[in-house]
Amino acid sequence: MSSTQSDRTEVRRLPDRGHYDRPTIDAILDEGFLCHLATVENGAPVVIPTLYARDGDHVLFHGSAAARSLRSARNQDVCLTVTLVDGFVLARSGMHHSMNYRSVVVMGRPELVEGDEKVRALDHIVERLVPGRVEQLAPRPMTDKEIRATTVLRLPLAEASAKVRQGGPVDDDEDYALPIWAGVLPVSIDYGTPITDPAMTMEMDVPANIADYRRPTA
Amino acid sequence: MSSTQSDRTEVRRLPDRGHYDRPTIDAILDEGFLCHLATVENGAPVVIPTLYARDGDHVLFHGSAAARSLRSARNQDVCLTVTLVDGFVLARSGMHHSMNYRSVVVMGRPELVEGDEKVRALDHIVERLVPGRVEQLAPRPMTDKEIRATTVLRLPLAEASAKVRQGGPVDDDEDYALPIWAGVLPVSIDYGTPITDPAMTMEMDVPANIADYRRPTA
Numbered sequence: 209m210s211s212t213q214s215d216r217t218e219v220r221r222l223p224d225r226g227h228y229d230r231p232t233i234d235a236i237l238d239e240g241f242l243c244h245l246a247t248v249e250n251g252a253p254v255v256i257p258t259l260y261a262r263d264g265d266h267v268l269f270h271g272s273a274a275a276r277s278l279r280s281a282r283n284q285d286v287c288l289t290v291t292l293v294d295g296f297v298l299a300r301s302g303m304h305h306s307m308n309y310r311s312v313v314v315m316g317r318p319e320l321v322e323g324d325e326k327v328r329a330l331d332h333i334v335e336r337l338v339p340g341r342v343e344q345l346a347p348r349p350m351t352d353k354e355i356r357a358t359t360v361l362r363l364p365l366a367e368a369s370a371k372v373r374q375g376g377p378v379d380d381d382e383d384y385a386l387p388i389w390a391g392v393l394p395v396s397i398d399y400g401t402p403i404t405d406p407a408m409t410m411e412m413d414v415p416a417n418i419a420d421y422r423r424p425t426a
Numbered sequence: 427m428s429s430t431q432s433d434r435t436e437v438r439r440l441p442d443r444g445h446y447d448r449p450t451i452d453a454i455l456d457e458g459f460l461c462h463l464a465t466v467e468n469g470a471p472v473v474i475p476t477l478y479a480r481d482g483d484h485v486l487f488h489g490s491a492a493a494r495s496l497r498s499a500r501n502q503d504v505c506l507t508v509t510l511v512d513g514f515v516l517a518r519s520g521m522h523h524s525m526n527y528r529s530v531v532v533m534g535r536p537e538l539v540e541g542d543e544k545v546r547a548l549d550h551i552v553e554r555l556v557p558g559r560v561e562q563l564a565p566r567p568m569t570d571k572e573i574r575a576t577t578v579l580r581l582p583l584a585e586a587s588a589k590v591r592q593g594g595p596v597d598d599d600e601d602y603a604l605p606i607w608a609g610v611l612p613v614s615i616d617y618g619t620p621i622t623d624p625a626m627t628m629e630m631d632v633p634a635n636i637a638d639y640r641r642p643t644a
Contacts, residue, residue, distance in 0.1 A: 394618030
């Protein structure tokens with residue numbers, strides 16, 4: 209079954225915007241790199257930003273083995289949300305102002321990734337953030353101590369939904385004649401000119417995968 | 427007291443990155459526009475993206491009065507997180523790869539905003555997203571029906587913390603001599619060329635506040 213729909217990930221508000229197919233979900237997850245991860249601590253929700261990478265049917269994330277959020281994420285259901293903002297929708301009424309965006313919500317219980325899988329997962333997270341980076345790091349392999357100091361978790365994509373809003377403003381019929389500019393202001397992420405670490409001890413060109421960085425798009 | 431520190435918003439992991447002063451917190455909240463809002467539903471966390479606007483000592487957010495997330499947010503503690511990504515930190519080891527970012531976490535119980543305050547709050551949310559927009563919408567005032575259909579909540583900034591990571595990679599001493607390019611890839615938000623709604627019934631220039639859009643920076 210390719211659907212990821214469940215009762216709790218169902219998009220109830222504006223259900224037209226809901227998507228449950230893996231191609232839609234995967235494309236959003238692969239274009240993004242930052243998620244907001246929510247856990248419950250002492251009865252109250254806590255949401256923190258963290259890097260992630262999709263790996264097949266899972267979303268990987270990691271952090272210091274000492275981090276409170278990762279410790280608590282291992283023993284409870286979490287919610288992991290990724291949001292890509294595509295534009296501000298400026299309508300003719302305040303009410304119809306909106307945002308163009310693509311978001312994914314994944315719910316479930318994370319599993320600990322260990323052993324050889326853990327090393328592969330850490331490389332995968334780096335490689336998904338900057339394709340080609342793992343090869344560039346070959347002169348400096350991960351150490352056992354570093355691997356032990358890091359916790360890697362993976363959340364299955366079994367319960368997930370995407371929500372997408374695209375296109376121009378949708379106004380009330382009688383408002384189209386009003387003298388108000390309406391349209392969309394596109395919003396995207398810009399990757400700037402790389403800043404070489406002044407502590408570099410040798411002359412090296414900025415590698416092309418960093419100088420010409422871009423995220424995968426569907 | 428200007429500090430917003432509390433036990434549960436204290437930055438425990440890498441405490442040097444924690445800030446509890448309102449100028450730091452306010453600057454991040456004012457530059458951002460999208461938050462991730464977490465509630466607890468049936469014992470599990472749920473985190474959704476939504477627009478917000480700081481209004482003095484509160485963060486305002488809103489949505490359809492019919493939305494599940496807003497209904498549940500009124501009667502429980504929530505966590506509202508804003509993250510601005512400033513760069514990818516590409517170090518000489520996978521371990522020291524990092525992200526430059528500024529984030530704010532606010533916890534607390536949202537209060538319902540009603541009456542005249544509600545109308546003012548809705549205008550404030552539009553105006554913080556696009557300064558000057560409320561005046562442009564003057565020919566089309568909000569209707570009572572629209573106001574009733576919208577729920578506005580405000581979360582006090584009493585319990586909040588900021589976390590900031592800036593600067594270049596910090597590598598292990600022995601790694602600086604390795605032949606690995608290291609540095610920072612700057613990341614920022616780009617606001618593109620406005621797309622006028624083809625359904626516009628009259629010729630109008632794109633207003634300057636939209637054509638030259640930028641977020642306030644500290």
